Amino acid sequence: MSAPAAKLPLWVEVGLIPLVNVAVAFLVAGLVVLFIGESPLQAVRILLWGALGFGEGIGFTLFYTTNFIFTGLAVAVAFHAGLFNIGGEGQAYLGGLGAALAALALDRVVPWYVTFPLAICGAALFGAAWAFIPAWLQARRGSHIVITTIMFNFIASSLMVWLLVDHLSPAGSMQPETRTFAAGGALPELGPLFGLFGADMGAAPANISLFLALFACLAVYLFIWRTRLGYEIRATGLNPTAAVYAGISTVKVTLVAMFLSGALAGMMALNPVLGEQQRLQIDFVQGAGFVGIAVALMGRAHPLGVVLAAFLFGMLYQGGAELAFDMPTISRDMIVVIQALVILFAGALEHMFRPGIARAFALMSSPQRRRLAAGEEAP
Amino acid sequence: MNDREPAAAATEPAGPPAIELIGIDKSFGAVRANRDIHLKVAEATIHGIVGENGAGKSTLMSILYGFYQADRGEIVVRGRKVAIASPDDAIAAGIGMVHQHFMLVDNFTVLENVILGAEGGALLREGVAMARAELTRLEREYELQVDPDAPVGELPVGLQQRVEILKALYRGADTLILDEPTGVLTPSEADHLFRILRQLKEQGKTVILITHKLREIMAVTDRVSVMRRGEIVGTLKTAETGPEELAELMVGRRVLLRVEKAEAAPGAPLLRVENLTLVDARGVKRLDDVSLTVRAGEIVGIAGVSGNGQSELLEVIAGIRPATSGAVFLADGSDLARSADPARRRQGGLAHVPEDRRRMGLVMAFEENESAILGYHDDPLYRSGAFLSREKVRADARDKIRRYDIRPPDCRLLTENFSGGNQQKIVLAREMERGPDVLLVGQPTRGVDIGAIEFIHRQLVAMRDAGKAILLVSVELDEIRALSDRILVMFAGRIVGERGPDAGEGELGLMMAGIEQAGAADGRSGPVVPGLALKGVPTR
Amino acid sequence: MDFQAVVLILDSSIRLATPLLLACLAGLYSERSGIFDIGLEGKMLAGAFAAGAAAWWAGSPWVGLLAAIFASVALALVHGFASITQRGNQIVSGVAINFLAAGLTALLGQAWFAEGGRTPQLPGEARFASLAWPGAEALRQVPFLGPLYGELLSGHNPIVYLGFLMVPLTWWVLFKTRFGLRLRAVGENPAAVDTAGISVAFLRYRAVIVCGVLCGAAGAYLAIAQSAGFIVNMTAGKGFIALAALIFAKWRPWPAMGACFLFGFLDAIAIRLQGASVPMVGEVPVQFMQALPYVLTVVLLAGFIGRAVPPRAGGIPYVKER
Amino acid sequence: AQDELSPAIVYDLGGKFDKSFNEAAYRGAERFKEETGTDYRDFELQNDSQREQALRRFAQRGMNPVIGIGFSQAQAIEKVAEEFPETRFAIIDMVVEKPNVRSIVFKEHEGSYLVGMLAAMASETGKIGFVGGMDIPLIRKFACGYVEGAKAVNPDIEIYQNMTGTTGAAWNDPVKGGELAKSQFDRGADVVYHAAGGTGIGVLQAAADEGKLGIGVDSNQNMLHPGAVLTSMVKRVDNAVYDAFEDVKNGVAMQEWAGVEVLGLAEDGVGWSLDEHNAPLISEEMKARVEEASEKIKSGEIEVHDYMSDDTCPATM
Numbered sequence A: 001m002s003a004p005a006a007k008l009p010l011w012v013e014v015g016l017i018p019l020v021n022v023a024v025a026f027l028v029a030g031l032v033v034l035f036i037g038e039s040p041l042q043a044v045r046i047l048l049w050g051a052l053g054f055g056e057g058i059g060f061t062l063f064y065t066t067n068f069i070f071t072g073l074a075v076a077v078a079f080h081a082g083l084f085n086i087g088g089e090g091q092a093y094l095g096g097l098g099a100a101l102a103a104l105a106l107d108r109v110v111p112w113y114v115t116f117p118l119a120i121c122g123a124a125l126f127g128a129a130w131a132f133i134p135a136w137l138q139a140r141r142g143s144h145i146v147i148t149t150i151m152f153n154f155i156a157s158s159l160m161v162w163l164l165v166d167h168l169s170p171a172g173s174m175q176p177e178t179r180t181f182a183a184g185g186a187l188p189e190l191g192p193l194f195g196l197f198g199a200d201m202g203a204a205p206a207n208i209s210l211f212l213a214l215f216a217c218l219a220v221y222l223f224i225w226r227t228r229l230g231y232e233i234r235a236t237g238l239n240p241t242a243a244v245y246a247g248i249s250t251v252k253v254t255l256v257a258m259f260l261s262g263a264l265a266g267m268m269a270l271n272p273v274l275g276e277q278q279r280l281q282i283d284f285v286q287g288a289g290f291v292g293i294a295v296a297l298m299g300r301a302h303p304l305g306v307v308l309a310a311f312l313f314g315m316l317y318q319g320g321a322e323l324a325f326d327m328p329t330i331s332r333d334m335i336v337v338i339q340a341l342v343i344l345f346a347g348a349l350e351h352m353f354r355p356g357i358a359r360a361f362a363l364m365s366s367p368q369r370r371r372l373a374a375g376e377e378a379p
Numbered sequence B: 001m002n003d004r005e006p007a008a009a010a011t012e013p014a015g016p017p018a019i020e021l022i023g024i025d026k027s028f029g030a031v032r033a034n035r036d037i038h039l040k041v042a043e044a045t046i047h048g049i050v051g052e053n054g055a056g057k058s059t060l061m062s063i064l065y066g067f068y069q070a071d072r073g074e075i076v077v078r079g080r081k082v083a084i085a086s087p088d089d090a091i092a093a094g095i096g097m098v099h100q101h102f103m104l105v106d107n108f109t110v111l112e113n114v115i116l117g118a119e120g121g122a123l124l125r126e127g128v129a130m131a132r133a134e135l136t137r138l139e140r141e142y143e144l145q146v147d148p149d150a151p152v153g154e155l156p157v158g159l160q161q162r163v164e165i166l167k168a169l170y171r172g173a174d175t176l177i178l179d180e181p182t183g184v185l186t187p188s189e190a191d192h193l194f195r196i197l198r199q200l201k202e203q204g205k206t207v208i209l210i211t212h213k214l215r216e217i218m219a220v221t222d223r224v225s226v227m228r229r230g231e232i233v234g235t236l237k238t239a240e241t242g243p244e245e246l247a248e249l250m251v252g253r254r255v256l257l258r259v260e261k262a263e264a265a266p267g268a269p270l271l272r273v274e275n276l277t278l279v280d281a282r283g284v285k286r287l288d289d290v291s292l293t294v295r296a297g298e299i300v301g302i303a304g305v306s307g308n309g310q311s312e313l314l315e316v317i318a319g320i321r322p323a324t325s326g327a328v329f330l331a332d333g334s335d336l337a338r339s340a341d342p343a344r345r346r347q348g349g350l351a352h353v354p355e356d357r358r359r360m361g362l363v364m365a366f367e368e369n370e371s372a373i374l375g376y377h378d379d380p381l382y383r384s385g386a387f388l389s390r391e392k393v394r395a396d397a398r399d400k401i402r403r404y405d406i407r408p409p410d411c412r413l414l415t416e417n418f419s420g421g422n423q424q425k426i427v428l429a430r431e432m433e434r435g436p437d438v439l440l441v442g443q444p445t446r447g448v449d450i451g452a453i454e455f456i457h458r459q460l461v462a463m464r465d466a467g468k469a470i471l472l473v474s475v476e477l478d479e480i481r482a483l484s485d486r487i488l489v490m491f492a493g494r495i496v497g498e499r500g501p502d503a504g505e506g507e508l509g510l511m512m513a514g515i516e517q518a519g520a521a522d523g524r525s526g527p528v529v530p531g532l533a534l535k536g537v538p539t540r
Numbered sequence C: 001m002d003f004q005a006v007v008l009i010l011d012s013s014i015r016l017a018t019p020l021l022l023a024c025l026a027g028l029y030s031e032r033s034g035i036f037d038i039g040l041e042g043k044m045l046a047g048a049f050a051a052g053a054a055a056w057w058a059g060s061p062w063v064g065l066l067a068a069i070f071a072s073v074a075l076a077l078v079h080g081f082a083s084i085t086q087r088g089n090q091i092v093s094g095v096a097i098n099f100l101a102a103g104l105t106a107l108l109g110q111a112w113f114a115e116g117g118r119t120p121q122l123p124g125e126a127r128f129a130s131l132a133w134p135g136a137e138a139l140r141q142v143p144f145l146g147p148l149y150g151e152l153l154s155g156h157n158p159i160v161y162l163g164f165l166m167v168p169l170t171w172w173v174l175f176k177t178r179f180g181l182r183l184r185a186v187g188e189n190p191a192a193v194d195t196a197g198i199s200v201a202f203l204r205y206r207a208v209i210v211c212g213v214l215c216g217a218a219g220a221y222l223a224i225a226q227s228a229g230f231i232v233n234m235t236a237g238k239g240f241i242a243l244a245a246l247i248f249a250k251w252r253p254w255p256a257m258g259a260c261f262l263f264g265f266l267d268a269i270a271i272r273l274q275g276a277s278v279p280m281v282g283e284v285p286v287q288f289m290q291a292l293p294y295v296l297t298v299v300l301l302a303g304f305i306g307r308a309v310p311p312r313a314g315g316i317p318y319v320k321e322r
Numbered sequence D: 001a002q003d004e005l006s007p008a009i010v011y012d013l014g015g016k017f018d019k020s021f022n023e024a025a026y027r028g029a030e031r032f033k034e035e036t037g038t039d040y041r042d043f044e045l046q047n048d049s050q051r052e053q054a055l056r057r058f059a060q061r062g063m064n065p066v067i068g069i070g071f072s073q074a075q076a077i078e079k080v081a082e083e084f085p086e087t088r089f090a091i092i093d094m095v096v097e098k099p100n101v102r103s104i105v106f107k108e109h110e111g112s113y114l115v116g117m118l119a120a121m122a123s124e125t126g127k128i129g130f131v132g133g134m135d136i137p138l139i140r141k142f143a144c145g146y147v148e149g150a151k152a153v154n155p156d157i158e159i160y161q162n163m164t165g166t167t168g169a170a171w172n173d174p175v176k177g178g179e180l181a182k183s184q185f186d187r188g189a190d191v192v193y194h195a196a197g198g199t200g201i202g203v204l205q206a207a208a209d210e211g212k213l214g215i216g217v218d219s220n221q222n223m224l225h226p227g228a229v230l231t232s233m234v235k236r237v238d239n240a241v242y243d244a245f246e247d248v249k250n251g252v253a254m255q256e257w258a259g260v261e262v263l264g265l266a267e268d269g270v271g272w273s274l275d276e277h278n279a280p281l282i283s284e285e286m287k288a289r290v291e292e293a294s295e296k297i298k299s300g301e302i303e304v305h306d307y308m309s310d311d312t313c314p315a316t317m
């Protein structure tokens, strides 16, 4: 990547430039809406109303947000180690298996609060295991983690279809899905909490795994920025040569970071499997693993940024569903387009606007700064 | 510059020079890599260019080859002014270049490499046939034997270099630039190269040869230009000069800065290195049977032109890369050479100030306080429970900032926002403050201003006086001389000699250039320290 | 299994391998030039949509093919701009392109045709029809040769032949032409190309465009040759299988054909031997067959059966320096 | 508000224009709209997670009745119907036992029996095929009736049977459908019946491309490839939808609305299609035999086995 033309203040680097990138992504999305002959403003209005305008909308927004926090964190943790985990989708899928196995075993015997911790372990372990294999292959055998995680997404998909169709679906069922869990395998919903604020969440499936997601954010923050292992992960991601100099094992860092990344992706499954459907369905991940990439890029791999970006995408998903309802020409695929544009502008083209911003910045600020931004002059 | 040696005007040969550079200027940001360069290279001669690391030699040649654009100045080839905007133009003007790092495609055959960019048509068939014939001719004419169908990656370095030369000749180069061509060659390969160069000269080709090795200059060149700090400080006829004069021109007269230090009182050996050998991935010996001992209370300096194995020596001792054979012992007597585990060595009391702080010593995107514990992050000192205690890390950083006068005194600033000198102080504070028994120091003052140099030197001497063993690597000969109690000279991966601290600059310079047993012709004595602008470039 | 059945499975393999082959060769050009491309899937999908839409509007498969190439090249240029000009992360750019294509095709399909993202079903003349070779019918009854000629060789649509012709052509371009020499060189050591006076960026852009053209053809095959219109997400991972085949083939054209044919064959088997029991193994789940290409690729990448070393400069933006 | 008519339909994954099952529902709704001027809302699912939300959204907005097309909506309808006891729901192809849900199921085996007979009579090779969508009991019900009908005509007939897949994606994979059909043609079949939704488009296409015969399903698909579609096993989803709308318009009571409606040959819920596109393919004799069998089924003289009654099929291939 090209070196920055000039040093810019911190708030420009971590605030303004990412914001401009995302803004451009949305602007282009607006053009797409215009192109198909609808009014972007009207679309935004419906979208916002659908996402935040009423209790149930908010409930759904929070439900999707929960998914994206998990998958966004998963991608972010790997980013910190300099790894690109495209396998969140498959890891979440496998995580669903772990969660469902725990629920199927326990739902009829114990209350949810006993099942929940075990389901968390199941989801995290299965997801982590699915990420660990590509990590090990990269660390020990030198295979490219991007390619292997892509392949593992497909393998996960085949594996899960096979399990659901041939082994997990109850006899006589026409759907490839497990039986519906009993109360011991269902997470409490946030409805009562909404009630405290006088809002009605309706049938929205937001549930307490949202708190698990927020807790995961805190844990990831503490882990990455406050522990020795987190320190080693960041050092390796930012400067692998310096990490080797410092005696940090890159093998260990790769394995640990991917293990955690997979565990986080796996935990995403708790929300739809135990929280919403109370059963394990085919394809329940619905691309959330990929949304995680956009969320992590947009949130700059920081838990706080991930929460904000996840909420934005949660709004897009819920609002987008309403939009598809009210403006049938704008199908829900619009969200995928926005997601793509965010990844493109905030990821692949992240430096495109920097020179321009640096120049504009130089013009607007004091002469002293101007010199700095124009590149040091010859003495 | 007012202390420049008057450039000895080389006598004009008949006819226009093969290459003439007029008033070339080139800056990289604040660094003026070339300033007002005037250079004439006569036709059918071998013209040497010497100068210290970072003097601007490669930059000048890259401008001539169109890889960089000069800020100012003209290039005249055979009396005709030419605009060289890209390597394409240079090739058209009959200029070829053999780069310091070969520009070869490893999994291509020799033939494919030679014709790349000069295929002679959209289809390869005719071009290949032509090239094969042409290679046979060149081979005969210049002793450039090499199997045209061998994959380049499998050839030894010497042969790869021949391919580079063949590439240039195949494109019809009349002038051939070689940038430090012998750095990677064995002596016999180098001798063969020089035979080829002489052959080229006899056939009327012009050769520009950049090297650090004065022996080579004396052996093959007709004329030699000396560069210092971006300028040409002299162009001489080789026959009328000698290594001593060249060495002096290269180094120039500088600000003298005396390092106050008492006589060393060496104690027990704390670091022992025995028969260390390192063969790199290409099969080149980077370290060749190196043995040395550093005792408590002494500074051992390693002098040498960069690229002669000093960096590798430090990295092997520090545990960053494993040795091919040999042993490294710390005071506790354990042999560490085969395993690469820097953390264990740190625990054993070995600290390491790496040569390249940006690439290796610091994490530029970390806050200062985070960079300041790199490698020591496992120390219980910084823990509180399972966590790395921010308070303790920052308190420690603030303490070091105060004692090393790191500016600005803000441990939350990102490492990349500190100036070069202050970045270096961050590394030094980290590595020295913990009282290691053995300290490895690479280029401690590279890119650092005079004030900081003085400070750093005082710290190193203080450590020595506290009974630590210090192994110092620097391309600044004066720094080595100012600080070391013993000086080892490295050349081509071997230690070629040991001298005391009062060894003459010229003598050391000759040893560094691969000329052993030179007569001691020393103008000055006493330790000197280089000035501000003498910044080296990492040669990697 | 009798000879006839084998021929029929091979015949089916050819049909299923064709889009993989085109996409795989597309990736070969791009990756040989040092631009990694995980966006094959997206470009193929965009091509399929453009082909379906344009062929329906114009009533001609050739217009469809052109439109497919146009759409796919447009995405290829986005990838080129991000990874060559802006020196961005090639993986991230590829991911973005896959999503962009997935989203835009479904969105535009719904907006334009209101058939759930599908394009209208094409009449016969708007599709690529099978070409029957002379004498195929007559020879059909001849034992051995008949089926080989009549089924296996004859009776495919033009894009199938195009795909398989691309193999020797790619080999020839890569190893016998100046462009190919430079292409291979720039993927290994762009600095060598640069110092030889050749523009790295221009060379890579051309490679990326060729990649777009071939992906477009692959997409067109799916929408207007194999099927009679575009369906949402009709590539269904074929771009990634092509990528797997490319790795499997170690970035070489003839092995690429082998790998694509193998993966097509696995697919054909999976379709035909549904639930059938394989001697000595018993009943093999279809899902296992579907996952096999990916598993094989992972095993290969891990170096357990030979090593796949990508072009050395692949994935790294070229920054001019000594 | 419970009797006010503002109908809504949620189509299944195959989409409104699958030329088959969902499209039949669409046509029923359109016919109702044309005849009565009553507009309706509809929604096409793009993934499974949307079902519940879509049904609920319609119910919330006071749509009535809300009709879910396809068995896979069952769970969602069950849940949402509970939330909105005042709203009338209907589901096609599945039974949901709720006081406000009408379950409409068809005797597909009866219609399949008839087209099986036609296939056997049209076949010159004595080999015919069946391509199913997702491998579920419902589709086996089609297959079983088809086999029984074919065997009734020609006890020695050979029948190839393939299912496209095991997930919802199997409804929308025409490429695979085409490949499966081709594999059956290659083995000698010359008539192939599909019960595979959107996948079937590929089956019929393959039949047309190969010069063989296909049999459509759900909607009348004869016009897709005139001359290459022998007939279609029509399932009058359109009538079911139309009737449901009509019932609400006429204000039937909730008790009458709810319950299970089983539509077979006798109720004109299933049948086979004969129009100008396939008339040349159906000889008088074929027509006569099928009509005779049809009458016998209606009268109970012939009883076609329902696979879903015991998950077995007595007729073997």
Ligand SMILES: Nc1ncnc2c1ncn2[C@@H]1O[C@H](COP(=O)(O)OP(=O)(O)OP(=O)(O)O)[C@@H](O)[C@H]1O
Residues within 6 Å of the ligand: B028, B029, B031, B032, B033, B051, B052, B053, B054, B055, B056, B057, B058, B059, B060, B306, B535, B536, B537, B538, B539, C321
């Ligand atoms: N691309 C660049 N960007 C910034 N500074 C540069 C660049 N290239 C060279 N320089 C600087 O220009 C000066 C001259 O460098 P140059 O490489 O020409 O020296 P040199 O004489 O070839 O040294 P060496 O003997 O180490 O090869 C150095 O200070 C170096 O840091």
Ligand SMILES: Nc1ncnc2c1ncn2[C@@H]1O[C@H](COP(=O)(O)OP(=O)(O)OP(=O)(O)O)[C@@H](O)[C@H]1O
Residues within 6 Å of the ligand: A007, A008, B407, B408, B416, B417, B418, B419, B420, B421, B422, B447, B448, B449, B452
């Ligand atoms: N982006 C930035 N934000 C804040 N401070 C900065 C930034 N860049 C540079 N500085 C500060 O500006 C000062 C000048 O930096 P510069 O690199 O020019 O120093 P210098 O004069 O070369 O010093 P030295 O000789 O120690 O290398 C430094 O103190 C540095 O901390």
Ligand SMILES: [Mg+2]
Residues within 6 Å of the ligand: B057, B058, B059, B100
């Ligand atoms: Mg140099």
Ligand SMILES: [Mg+2]
Residues within 6 Å of the ligand: B419, B420, B421, B447
């Ligand atoms: Mg500085």
